[in-house]
Amino acid sequence: PFSSWLQNATDLSTRQLCVFLGATLTAVGLILLAFWAFLWVRKLFVRRRALSFATNDDEQETTSTRGLTELGV
Known part of the structure; x- marks a missing residue:
């Protein structure tokens, strides 16, 4: 009886260990996946912000250049 109880306990703990x-x-995989997704989205937003800043700078530069050209400078 004791050996069968020990066998059952060993099986149970092995199963629990596997489940654990x-x-x-x-859980670790999901955390890493969430962290990677966060970095990817942040990189995407930073790149988009940099592109929008560059576009705004180009537009301002074009506008000021156009204004100087109209003034004859």
Whole structure:
């Protein structure tokens, strides 16, 4: 009886260990995935902001150049 109880306990703890490791690895994977997605979105927004700044600078420069050209400078 004792050996069968020990066998059941060993099986149970092995199963629990597998479940625990699976859950831990899943949680770590999801955290890493969320962190990677956050960095990707941030990079996308920074690039878009840089593009919009460059576009605004170009528009302002074009406008001021056009104004100087109209003044004959």
